Every structure is written in structure tokens, then in C-alpha cells.
Amino acid sequence: MTEEKPIVREAPRSAAEKLASGHFMTRQDFTELLAGFQDPRITELLAGEAVRVRKKYYGTKVFTRGLIEFTNYCKNNCYYCGIRGANRSAVRYRLTKKEILECCREGYWLGFRTFVLQGGEDPFYTDERMADLVREIKGAYPDCALTLSVGERSYESYRLLREAGADRYLLRHETADREHYRLLHPEPLTLDNRKRCLMDLKALGYQTGAGMMVGSPGQTRETLVEDLLFLQELRPQMVGMGPFIPHHDTCFAKEPAGSVELTLYLLAIVRLLLPRVLLPATTALGTLDPLGREKGLAVGANVVMPNLSPRRNRKNYDLYDNKICTGEEAAEGFRNLRCRIAAAGYELVMERGDYLEEETKG
Numbered sequence: 001m002t003e004e005k006p007i008v009r010e011a012p013r014s015a016a017e018k019l020a021s022g023h024f025m026t027r028q029d030f031t032e033l034l035a036g037f038q039d040p041r042i043t044e045l046l047a048g049e050a051v052r053v054r055k056k057y058y059g060t061k062v063f064t065r066g067l068i069e070f071t072n073y074c075k076n077n078c079y080y081c082g083i084r085g086a087n088r089s090a091v092r093y094r095l096t097k098k099e100i101l102e103c104c105r106e107g108y109w110l111g112f113r114t115f116v117l118q119g120g121e122d123p124f125y126t127d128e129r130m131a132d133l134v135r136e137i138k139g140a141y142p143d144c145a146l147t148l149s150v151g152e153r154s155y156e157s158y159r160l161l162r163e164a165g166a167d168r169y170l171l172r173h174e175t176a177d178r179e180h181y182r183l184l185h186p187e188p189l190t191l192d193n194r195k196r197c198l199m200d201l202k203a204l205g206y207q208t209g210a211g212m213m214v215g216s217p218g219q220t221r222e223t224l225v226e227d228l229l230f231l232q233e234l235r236p237q238m239v240g241m242g243p244f245i246p247h248h249d250t251c252f253a254k255e256p257a258g259s260v261e262l263t264l265y266l267l268a269i270v271r272l273l274l275p276r277v278l279l280p281a282t283t284a285l286g287t288l289d290p291l292g293r294e295k296g297l298a299v300g301a302n303v304v305m306p307n308l309s310p311r312r313n314r315k316n317y318d319l320y321d322n323k324i325c326t327g328e329e330a331a332e333g334f335r336n337l338r339c340r341i342a343a344a345g346y347e348l349v350m351e352r353g354d355y356l357e358e359e360t361k362g
């Protein structure tokens with residue numbers, strides 16, 4: 001027994017070193033790696049390596065995306081989400097095409113070269129309407145990247161939107177464990193379909209983003225291992241990961257929020273697992289911790305997503321309680337954000353910030 005102890009304690013370190021040197025990670029490796037959480041030596045090792053890797057590919061650049069939350073209607077009922085369809089208290093809104101284009105205009109003027117159209121799964125947005133919106137925006141701003149984040153759709157729909165000009169797509173997988181997925185989402189949502197969507201998006205040439213909440217109800221070390229295995233397999237170009245935060249009108253109102261520390265630990269792991277990944281320091285992280293954004297950058301994040309939605313609608317895009325929307329995460333607070341990022345030793349840049357493709361060999 002006494003002989004075994006040091007070996008057990010060294011397992012997380014070996015797993016962290018294996019990850020940092022770019023090796024394929026087994027289930028066992030990820031399990032050991034997660035056992036190193038809260039061991040300051042492992043946390044520091046991972047953060048240091050994550051920052052080194054990010055710097056190697058992206059220098060000190062932090063990319064900016066202008067987030068436009070264009071509809072909060074949603075036909076789904078995800079148990080954690082404040083804009084779930086069954087929440088009668090949610091005040092619903094849907095921006096008009098004119099309003100959306102106005103957000104883009106303001107964003108472009110501020111210097112943004114990526115717009116993210118995010119919304120609930122709003123049946124109003126048929127393929128035709130969505131494609132029309134994409135064409136309008138890409139027609140008006142051909143030098144900008146357009147990211148969609150409008151949930152699960154058919155291959156055909158994703159194809160039409162890609163043809164219309166969409167460049168990127170964010171669709172968090174939320175959890176890669178089937179039972180956990182069921183605990184978070186009622187039917188008809190299924191993990192299989194979520195994975196199918198992500199595969200379709202990648203196959204269609206979208207820069208694709210997956211990701212999960214940290215500390216969602218029912219999440220365990222095992223489900224997180226599934227998430228990491230899934231990310232390793234999918235190799236998304238972007239990963240959105242923030243702490244779970246309860247919303248008062250949901251079934252999970254009384255659940256505790258996710259841990260900022262664990263989120264940071266996982267951000268470092270994801271940076272090492274997918275060295276060129278575009279990894280935002282999320283609004284949820286900034287909501288739970290006033291220094292969340294800087295802390296995210298210090299473990300390998302390299303994207304921020306200020307809010308470009310009209311001010312009057314912002315409080316209604318109410319995914320979780322106390323979601324910040326008027327400080328530095330708002331486009332108007334941009335100068336402040338730039339200062340804070342510069343003070344942390346990084347440079348906020350406005351370029352499109354595409355995924356850095358690996359050089360093809362031979």
C-alpha cells in the first residue's frame with residue numbers, strides 16, 4: 001500500500017504531460033488527468049503548457065466576435081435554459097431583418113469582422129428565411145465571417161445555409177454521456193442527433209464549434225471524460241465552454257452553479273487537446289467571476305464575444321440568472337475590454353480570426 005501511493009499521485013502528472021506532448025489520450029488518461037483537479041502543481045503545469053501552445057499558434061492575439069442574439073423563441077425545453085419553450089415568463093422577441101442588419105452595421109463600424117447569429121430553435125426561421133438572412137449579411141459584409149448558432153437542423157438545411165454563405169456554426173453538444181444528456185434535455189432531443197448535426201456541419205466545411213457547460217446538474221468526472229473523448233474524436237475548430245448557472249424559472253433553479261476553477265482547468269485541457277482551437281472566455285465565466293475573462297485567457301482561451309444585440313432586448317436573452325450584458329461584454333464597453341485585455345498582456349484584434357488549418361503534408 002505505502003509503495004503504491006506515490007505512483008497514484010503521479011498519475012495525473014503523467015497524464016498531463018502526455019496531453020501536453022500531443023499524444024492520443026485514452027479514457028484512463030483523461031480519468032487520471034481529471035483526478036489532478038485542485039492539485040496546484042497539475043493546474044499550473046496545464047495552464048503554463050496551454051498558454052505556451054496558444055502562443056505558438058496565435059501569439060498574443062485575442063479574437064473578437066460580435067454576438068447578435070436575434071430571437072429567443074425556442075421550441076425546445078432544455079431543463080437548464082431560461083428561454084426554454086415552456087417558460088411562460090420569458091419575454092419573447094424576434095429581431096426584424098432590418099434590426100439584425102442594423103446590429104451588423106454598428107458592429108462593422110466598431111471594427112468587428114465576425115458576426116455570430118445566435119438564437120433559440122425558432123420555427124419562424126425556416127430554411128428560406130434563414131438563408132435569406134445569411135445572404136443579406138454576407139452580401140452587405142463580404143469581408144466578414146458569419147457564424148450561425150441556431151441549433152439542430154437537417155443536413156439539407158445546413159447545406160443550404162452553407163451555400164448561402166455561412167462560414168461557421170456553433171452547436172454545443174452539452175454532454176457526451178447519453179444518460180446525462182437525457183437528464184438535461186427532454187425528448188425529442190437526443191445525443192445521437194446532436195452528434196449527427198455536428199458531423200454534418202463538419203462534413204459541409206463549416207468551422208464547427210462543440211462544447212459543454214461545466215457543473216451542469218448530473219455531471220460527474222465520468223461524463224466529463226466522455227466529453228473529452230468526444231472532443232478528441234470530433235476535433236471541432238471551436239469549443240464553447242462555460243460554467244452552468246441556474247435560472248430561476250427552470251427545473252434546475254435550486255442547483256448550484258458550476259465551478260470557475262473547474263472551468264479553467266478544462267479550458268487548459270481543451271487548449272492542449274486541440275492546440276489550434278478557437279476557445280472563448282465565455283460570458284458565463286465573466287458572469288460568475290468579474291475577472292473570469294482574464295482568468296480564461298490565462299489558461300489558453302483566445303476569443304471574446306461582445307454583445308451586439310439591441311440594448312432593449314438583451315435582458316430577455318435570459319439563458320441563466322444575472323447574465324452580464326451591459327459592461328465590457330457589450331459592444332459599447334469595447335474600449336474597456338480592449339484595455340483590460342491589454343493589461344493582461346494580450347492584444348484584442350478585430351480580424352476575422354479563422355481557424356488556422358494544419359499544413360497538409362506531401
Ligand code: 5AD
Pocket residue numbers: 080081082171172174212213242243244245246247284319320
Ligand atoms: N447556464 C450556463 N450556460 C447555459 N446555456 C444555456 N443555459 C445555460 C445555463 N443555465 C448555454 C448552453 C447553450 C449556450 C447557448 O448557452 O450550453 O449551448
